[in-house]
Amino acid sequence: xxxxxxxxxxxxxxxxxxxxxxRMAALGALEPEEQLPSVRALAQDLGVNPNTVxxxxxxxxxxxxxxxxxxxxxxxxxxxxxxxxxxxxxxxKLHDDISEAADSGVEKSELHTLVxxxxxxxxxxxx
Amino acid sequence: xxxxxxxxxxxxxxxxxxxxxxRMAALGALEPEEQLPSVRALAQDLGVNPNTVxxxxxxxxxxxxxxxxxxxxxxxxxxxxxxxxxxxxxxxKLHDDISEAADSGVEKSELHTLVxxxxxxxxxxxx
Amino acid sequence: xxxxxxxxxxxxxxxxxxxxxxRMAALGALEPEEQLPSVRALAQDLGVNPNTVxxxxxxxxxxxxxxxxxxxxxxxxxxxxxxxxxxxxxxxKLHDDISEAADSGVEKSELHTLVxxxxxxxxxxxx
Amino acid sequence: xxxxxxxxxxxxxxxxxxxxxxRMAALGALEPEEQLPSVRALAQDLGVNPNTVxxxxxxxxxxxxxxxxxxxxxxxxxxxxxxxxxxxxxxxKLHDDISEAADSGVEKSELHTLVxxxxxxxxxxxx
DNA sequence: GTGGTCTAGACCACG
DNA sequence: GTGGTCTAGACCACA
Numbered sequence: 001x002x003x004x005x006x007x008x009x010x011x012x013x014x015x016x017x018x019x020x021x022x023r024m025a026a027l028g029a030l031e032p033e034e035q036l037p038s039v040r041a042l043a044q045d046l047g048v049n050p051n052t053v054x055x056x057x058x059x060x061x062x063x064x065x066x067x068x069x070x071x072x073x074x075x076x077x078x079x080x081x082x083x084x085x086x087x088x089x090x091x092x093k094l095h096d097d098i099s100e101a102a103d104s105g106v107e108k109s110e111l112h113t114l115v116x117x118x119x120x121x122x123x124x125x126x127x
Numbered sequence: 128x129x130x131x132x133x134x135x136x137x138x139x140x141x142x143x144x145x146x147x148x149x150r151m152a153a154l155g156a157l158e159p160e161e162q163l164p165s166v167r168a169l170a171q172d173l174g175v176n177p178n179t180v181x182x183x184x185x186x187x188x189x190x191x192x193x194x195x196x197x198x199x200x201x202x203x204x205x206x207x208x209x210x211x212x213x214x215x216x217x218x219x220k221l222h223d224d225i226s227e228a229a230d231s232g233v234e235k236s237e238l239h240t241l242v243x244x245x246x247x248x249x250x251x252x253x254x
Numbered sequence: 255x256x257x258x259x260x261x262x263x264x265x266x267x268x269x270x271x272x273x274x275x276x277r278m279a280a281l282g283a284l285e286p287e288e289q290l291p292s293v294r295a296l297a298q299d300l301g302v303n304p305n306t307v308x309x310x311x312x313x314x315x316x317x318x319x320x321x322x323x324x325x326x327x328x329x330x331x332x333x334x335x336x337x338x339x340x341x342x343x344x345x346x347k348l349h350d351d352i353s354e355a356a357d358s359g360v361e362k363s364e365l366h367t368l369v370x371x372x373x374x375x376x377x378x379x380x381x
Numbered sequence: 382x383x384x385x386x387x388x389x390x391x392x393x394x395x396x397x398x399x400x401x402x403x404r405m406a407a408l409g410a411l412e413p414e415e416q417l418p419s420v421r422a423l424a425q426d427l428g429v430n431p432n433t434v435x436x437x438x439x440x441x442x443x444x445x446x447x448x449x450x451x452x453x454x455x456x457x458x459x460x461x462x463x464x465x466x467x468x469x470x471x472x473x474k475l476h477d478d479i480s481e482a483a484d485s486g487v488e489k490s491e492l493h494t495l496v497x498x499x500x501x502x503x504x505x506x507x508x
Numbered sequence: 509g510t511g512g513t514c515t516a517g518a519c520c521a522c523g
Numbered sequence: 524g525t526g527g528t529c530t531a532g533a534c535c536a537c538a
Contacts, residue, residue: 007323007326012521012523014522023230026232027230027231027232048523049523050523052523055522086231090224090228090231090233093224094224094225094238095241095244097217097220097221098245099248100217101218101221102246102249103154103249104150104154104217105154106217106218108242108243108246110218111221111242112239114218114221114222114225115235115238115239115242118225118226118229119235122226122229122230139527139528140528140529141529165509165511166511166512167509167510167511175530176529176531177530178529178530179528181511181512181513184511185511185512195510195512196388196389196510196511196538197510197511197512197536197537197538198510198511198537198538199510199511201510201511266512266513267513267514268514280485281484281485281486292524292526293526294525294526302515303514303516304515304516305516306513308526308527308528311526312526312527322525322526322527323522323523323525324521324522324523324525324526324527325521325523325526326524326525327524328525328526340485341485341487344478344485344487345482345487345491345495347478348478348479348482348495349498351475351478352475352496353499353502354471355472355475356499356500356503357503358404358407358408358467358468358471359407359408360468360471360472362496362497362500365496366493369479369489369493369496370489371476372476372479372480373483375480376483376484393536393538395537395538429538430538432538433537433538436537
């Protein structure tokens with residue numbers, strides 16, 4: 001179970017961790033009901049302050065992505081809350097940005113090209 | 128000349144102001160060589176500290192969007208730096224978002240559809 | 255770690271500090287990845303307001319000389335951005351000065367001689 | 382009699398004007414005892430505030446480059462104060478910058494090349 | 509009047 | 524503890 005963090009990012013680590021878990025759950029990389037690493041174990045694994053992991057877990061539980069059971073550990077919630085939430089957020093953000101690009105005079109064809117380019121880049125990375 | 132700020136936003140005020148000016152310049156709402164409000168005047172107008180406006184103006188000058196002349200005032204740069212800068216920023220943001228969508232399992236065809244939908248909405252607004 | 259400032263200089267303090275850090279990094283007096291003093295500590299050390307140090311640090315980060323991580327501190331960038339940046343700046347300044355000398359009627363041979371003289375002085379210092 | 386000013390320069394206009402006069406006097410473009418334009422005439426000619434011209438003239442008189450006679454006008458001083466002063470300043474500045482370049486690891490040959498390049502550029506401009 | 513710099517001191521998010 | 528943002532208010536050089 002690997003979470004990728006960028007220490008230099010302008011986004012706080014706990015939020016990167018939150019998104020990382022949500023994303024993996026959305027993609028099915030994490031099974032429903034699967035047990036997550038303990039706060040302390042994950043903190044040590046990532047070389048990060050336990051408080052930071054704790055905060056991410058609290059946010060995840062608050063949003064119904066995971067369930068923490070005192071004395072037992074943290075588990076992904078059974079219902080796939082993460083999946084639909086994640087997709088919705090991404091598509092909503094894209095909608096806003098595309099509209100803004102349109103307002104700024106970007107041609108529709110440019111965006112179609114951009115989409116293709118992004119998917120090609122992604123293909124190459126996985127080679 | 129109206130700039131809209133959200134004091135509660137997670138983004139700093141000076142950055143909102145920076146983007147606001149850049150955007151208006153890119154859309155042609157501000158004329159090249161046009162004089163911007165003075166630091167103090169705009170600060171009072173926005174209900175914000177002059178230093179905050181100052182920082183935004185200095186960032187804009189650093190990026191070649193405006194020219195500030197001590198004792199005279201601040202003016203939009205004549206060359207359309209704002210336009211290209213804005214385009215670059217928005218396309219960069221879109222690139223990141225699309226890549227994230229792709230990583231999250233969104234199909235390429237969905238994005239092409241989304242682009243078309245956005246441009247249709249835009250068309251209707253102008254009817 | 256000593257930075258020398260001239261409070262009476264016509265150049266702002268934050269710029270003196272910026273150049274001081276860049277110069278020391280370029281000369282190897284600061285190690286890559288080395289942690290710089292905290293904003294507050296350096297401000298107190300220099301007898302200067304923290305905001306002034308902050309501005310210098312932000313300029314350094316903007317130019318890729320250092321990396322500031324909220325909650326952790328500021329560190330010299332590992333890649334030797336400082337070195338090339340410093341060289342660029344100093345050669346640019348020399349270019350301007352030489353051009354001005356040329357415009358003012360200084361003979362080319364005089365400048366070649368001046369260069370030699372300077373390097374000889376430097377040689378003697380190290381004897 | 383043409384003085385070139387850069388409104389956007391970080392250097393104040395009165396100083397640009399001061400240097401412009403000194404430089405032209407040093408090059409012989411202005412004759413000793415030659416009469417300079419009146420403060421008001423020059424101000425209007427340059428599109429600049431009379432106070433600014435006034436300040437430049439005062440500095441020039443203070444440094445013995447010109448002599449202002451109330452009711453008659455301003456004249457270049459007979460002895461070529463400007464010439465030697467100007468050369469000295471330029472060469473001194475160059476000496477410092479070259480030494481700093483040397484300290485920063487710039488090779489002597491690079492500077493000789495730079496000198497040649499600058500003089501070539503100058504040649505082209507006058508074609 | 510303008511922009512530019514600096515100080516003193518506050519609050520915040522983060523680790 | 525750290526860096527980041529913001530305020531209030533001062534002083535300066537310049538036009």
